[in-house]
Amino acid sequence: MKNQLFTFLVFLTTFITYSQKATIKGIITNNSKEPISEVNVIIKNTTKGAQTNEQGSFTIENLEKGNYTLTISYLGYKTKEIIVSVLNSEQKNLGNITLFEGNEILNEIIIQGNRTNKFSRKETAYVAKLPLKDIENTQVYSTVTNELLESQLVTNFDDALKNTAGIEQLWTSTGRGGDGAGYYSLRGFSVQPQLVNGLPGLTNGTINPANIERIEVLKGPSATLFGNAVSSYGGLINVVTKRPFVGTGGQISFTSGSFGLNQIIGDFNTALSEEDNIYFRLNTAYTSQQSWQDAGFMKSFFVAPSVSYKVNNKLSFSFYAEVTQAEQTNPTFLFLNRAAPQNATNLEELGYNNKFSFTSNDLSLENPNQNYRIEMDYKLSDSWKSQTLLSKSTTSTKGYYSYVYDFGTFTTDTFSRYINKQNANTQTTDIQQNFIGDFNLGSLRNRMVIGLDYYTATQTDNSSGYAFYGNVNPDGTTNGDNPFTPSVETDTYPLSTSGVDAVLASQSVNNSKSKNEIYSLYVSDVINLTHNFSAMVGLRLDRFENEGDVTNPDDDYNQTTLSPKVGLVYQPIQNKLSLFTNYQNGFTNVAPQLVGDPSAGAQTLETFTPEQANQFEFGVKTNLFNNRFNATLSYYNIKVTDRVITDPSSPFNKIQGGEVESKGFEIEINANPVHGLNIRAGFSNNDSETTKSDNTEILNKRPLEAGPETLYNLWANYEFQEGSLKGFGLGFGFNGASDRFAINYVSTGDFILPSYTIANASLFYQAEKYRIGLKANNLFNKEYYKGWTTINPQSPRAILANFTYKF
Structure with missing residues (x-):
């Protein structure tokens, strides 16, 4: 009886306590009285908030008596603040709240709890440099969200990009100076990740996913808004980092897995001053892993502090930094001969044993990297905003780099190892000033960005020359016969720092420094010709100034280039279905080059006009069933002209x-x-060909950087919502590609890497404060390869386990 009385008193106390709590609810609509889903409704200076559902409604429960300020925000709409007073047990219904379209760029926390379609987030202010919805943007782009990465237990950047339709790794990060980041094929052209939060952010190593909020992959030539320094003809990769939010919270995560993987990640957000609206966020990670081959390792420490300061309703500042200390052995690809016939045409004929790395853990590269960005936003008026941006990047490489290459001088497939000591550094500075407007000219709504951009890059190279360091065979055996000497040597070449240093002692050391600057002016305008028909028009003027070697005035050159962009969007069903077409341009400034046979006399300097890429594209975008079904289907045609190639009749001429x-x-x-x-799926097919060239080696052939013709990906994740299994979930997916040419020249013949389909699966349990996950990559342990004139073996099956605690 006493126990029952005690239970009753506890229940009664709890009931009375919660019955005194207040609730605020309402419905968010646009100016046409249509509900808006996924609007963030946050109680200012607290962590409480909600996100609207498909009907535009929201509810915030368990509030104490008092006065509250609601901050209501959604990309492309003007942020609204409402003061609300509630009493104990009051059910405050605010009714319909109207948001008006404007040029606000979100900085507030995004409530993720009940958000639909978690694998899709197309609200971004980076792609168009305007707060433009995907369905009204003429450009095609993909976003890889943080929720998608979390569901897949992604621990590296390469795995993250597998979720994007039409992109494929050509080779992984090598860590070498200048271009040591990974290479990817996108719409038939190679591209590296060189953009962070819309600004240049270089790396010679890999990008740590710990600080990624999402990855944006823009498709097609994008020079009009971004220039050629950070984009390719196929598109560009923009990494959006995590930002401070209003409130206190964070998480700590530990992942352990096959091949010695251990990764610990911390994420902490707090107010430095709630009264002054100053918030601080710190993301940090330590990762270490051994290779699945006989040798090789990677370890990195990463820290990313960020601060946001909202001075008032007009002025705000943000600071972001990423500092990485990394060390790795460079992956030793098999480089196929690009000038002589191949002894083998496929992996079976080659007799390749992919368990050999052809390196040792004694030979490693250090890749320290820093990126810093400062942003100032100032509201000039209800129609115009000023955005001032400064970014600085420093990336370095120091240590041992090696490669193995088939020179074709032996009767069998024998690859000669060459090694050097890297000591290189690249520094960049970018300053942008954007004026972003949302105004009417007569009856026509205009959303416009006018920007000035100054970019400079300085590269310093004090690396040693390359020295021969023995031969390796595909089956793992070795010999010491130098292919460029008449005698047959039987020297041994130990894979140690002492052995390599002894050979490199006779090599010269580079002492080069180069610098280039780009001055740009760009303008882009989205004009609403009618309620559901709009046009995008853009133009960029680039002035490229290259000093080349700073000590040699003869290799300096300057170029001026125009890059236009035009697009049309028609929405038969407003905000749900759009038909689009675009014309986009890209370009490359080609440096002057010395031509002529040096044995016949002094070489001469020949200049070239910029290469040009022009894309025509059309397609369909959808946002149906209250944001539960987003799809993009498009057809594109990219034509690159004025490409500079080596003269087939003389290697000294271009x-x-x-x-x-x-x-x-x-x-x-x-x-x-x-x-x-939640389901994410993609499919792409690319037909790429060199249609005009004086070099018959490549004429009418598929460029090697184009990668495989067909790519496909799928990931499905299900979490039980109720019952005894609530919180449990599972995921399954696959990635695949058709076969590809590793080599495809007339004189060499073809070397083909086979097609593959790789399955992945996961199990997890998710509670309010923690998440436990188990993942299998390459579930069926398939042997597969990638490459770009190289043979790059991929990892076999790997098991990962993760525990995450949220606070």
Whole structure:
């Protein structure tokens, strides 16, 4: 009886306590009285908030009596603040709240709890440099969200990009100076990740996913808004980092897995001064892993502090930094001969044993990297905003780098190892000033960005020359016979720092420094010709100034280039279905080069006009069933003209005038058909060919940087929403590609890497404060390869386990 009385008193006390709590609810609509889903409604200076559902409604419960300020925000709409007073047990209904379209760029926390379609987030102010919805943007782009990365237990950047339709790794990060980041094929052209939060952010190593909020992959030539320094003809990769939010919280995560993987990640956010609206966030990670081959390792420490300061409703500042200390052995690819016939045409004929790394843990590279950015936003008026941006990057490489290459001097497939000591540094500075407007000219709404951009890069190279360091065979055996000496040597070449240093002692050391500057002016305007028909028009003027070697005035050159962009969007169903077409331009400033046979006399300096890429594209975008089904389907045709190639009749001469055509179609789907189930799928097919060239080696052939013709990906994740299994979930997916040419020249013949389909699966349990996950990558342990004139073996099956605690 006493126990029952005690239970009753506890229940009664709890009931009375919660019955005195207040609730605020309402419905968010646009100016046309249509509900808006996924609007953030946050109680200012607290961590309490909600996000609107498909009907635009929200509810914030368990509030104490008092006065509150609600901050209501959504990308592309003007942020609204409402003061609300509630009493104990009051159910405050605010009714309909109207948001008006404007040029606000979100900085507040995004409530993720009940958000639909978690694998899709197309609200971004970076792609168009305007707060433009995807469905009204003429450019195609993919976003890889933080929720998608979390569901897949992603621990590296390469795995993150597998979720994007039409992109494929060509080779992984080598860590070498200048271009040591990973290379990827996108719409038939190679690209590296060189953009962070819309600004240049270089690296010679890999990008740590610990600080990634999302990855944006822009498709097609994008020089009009971003220039050629950070983009390719196929597109560009922009990494959006985590930002401070209003409130206190964070998480700590530990992942352990196969091949010695250990990764610990911390994320902490707090107010430095709630009264002054100053918030601080710190993301940090330590990762270490051994290779699945006989040798090789990687370890890195990463820290990313960020601060946001909202001075008032007009002025705000943000600071972001990423500092990485990393060390790794460079992956030793098998480089195929690019000038002589191949002894083997496939892996079986080659007799390759992919368990050999052809390196040792004694030979490593250090890759320290720093990126810093400062942003100032100032509201000039209700129609115009000023955005001032400064970014600085420093990336370095120091240590031992080696490669193995088949020179074709032996009767069998024998690869000669060459090694050097890297000591290189690249520094960049970028300053942008954007004026972002949202105004009417007569009856026409204009959303415009006018920008000035100054970019400079300085590269210093004090690396040693390359020295021969023995031969390796595909089966792992070795010999010491130098292919460039008449005698047969039997020297041994130990894979140690002492052995390598002894050989490199006779090599010269580079002492080069180069610098280039780019001055740019760009303008882009989205004009609403009618309520559901808009046009995007843009133009960029670039002045490129290159000093080349700063000690040699003869290699300096300057170029001026124009880059236009035009697009049309028609929405038969407003905000749900759009038909689009675009014309986009890209370019490359080609440095003057010395030509002529040096044995016949002094060489001469020949200049070239910039290479040009022009894309025509059309397609369909959808946002159906209250944001539960997003799809993009497009067809593109990219034509590159004025390509500079090596003269086939003389290796000392260059010829301009080559043409490449790349065309294809892509489809990407993000679906949330029922609560708890999220699906991401993509498919692409690319037909790329060198259509004009004086070099018959490549004429009418698929460029090697184009990668495989067909790519596909799928990931489905389901979490039980109720019952005894609530919180449990599972995921399954696959990635695949058709076969590809590793070599495809007339004189060499073809070397083909086979097609593959790789399955992955996960299990997890998610509670309010913690998440436990188990993941299997390459579930069926398939042997597969990638490459770009190289043979790059990929990891076998790997098991990962993760525990995350949220606070």
